[in-house]
Amino acid sequence: MFEIGIALNILHYFFNRFLVVPISFIAGLGWWGAFFIALTGDILQMFLYFYILEGAGVNKKIGRLLSKRLPSQYAVEKTKMVKKVRRMGYLGITILSAMPVYLGGMYSAVLVSHLMHLNRKKSYLFLTVGSIIGSAILVIGLSVIWDLIKSLIY
Numbered sequence: 001m002f003e004i005g006i007a008l009n010i011l012h013y014f015f016n017r018f019l020v021v022p023i024s025f026i027a028g029l030g031w032w033g034a035f036f037i038a039l040t041g042d043i044l045q046m047f048l049y050f051y052i053l054e055g056a057g058v059n060k061k062i063g064r065l066l067s068k069r070l071p072s073q074y075a076v077e078k079t080k081m082v083k084k085v086r087r088m089g090y091l092g093i094t095i096l097s098a099m100p101v102y103l104g105g106m107y108s109a110v111l112v113s114h115l116m117h118l119n120r121k122k123s124y125l126f127l128t129v130g131s132i133i134g135s136a137i138l139v140i141g142l143s144v145i146w147d148l149i150k151s152l153i154y
Contacts, residue, residue, distance in 0.1 A: 017041065018100040021138050022146075031143045035135050042097070042106050042131035049110040050120065085112050090126045093118070097130030100138050106131065 017038040024034035085092030085108075097109035109130065113123040 017135060017138060021135075021142055025142060025146050031139050034142075035139045038135040038139065039131055042135065043128060045106045046097075046110055046124065046127050046131070049107055050114070050123075053110065053114045079108075085109075086116060089116070090118065090122060093123060094126045094130035094133075097127045098134030098137070100134055105134065 020041065021034045021038050024037055025031070029037070085096050088095070093109040093113050096112060097106050099105040106127065109127055110123075113120075113127070
């Protein structure tokens, strides 16, 4: 089971919690396991994105690879959602980090926090709270749907 958890955590970096949570249910990890993997993946991503945005010695090869995978700073800044979040400050990054969108939620929340020059320690706290809320909503919702599907099949 530990190996499945590691594999799902790696998948989380490329496909977000919206794909990882259902796979966790299918793998039999239950909703606590799915929640833990989603939360762990989000928190690790948060630190990784801050590290990259701060320019902490990421070599050019990794930088090029990530620039192809992640939306550009300019593209993220111009979205209506990010403009609204910037006005809301810490509450905005909490809401944004709770969203289970592909390469959007945590990445965009960290990027907005970085662009707004918010206090990093406070940002960690608010981003983590957003991740807890978003992961809980997704896990509980998918758990109910999964139980419904199982009851219809059996």
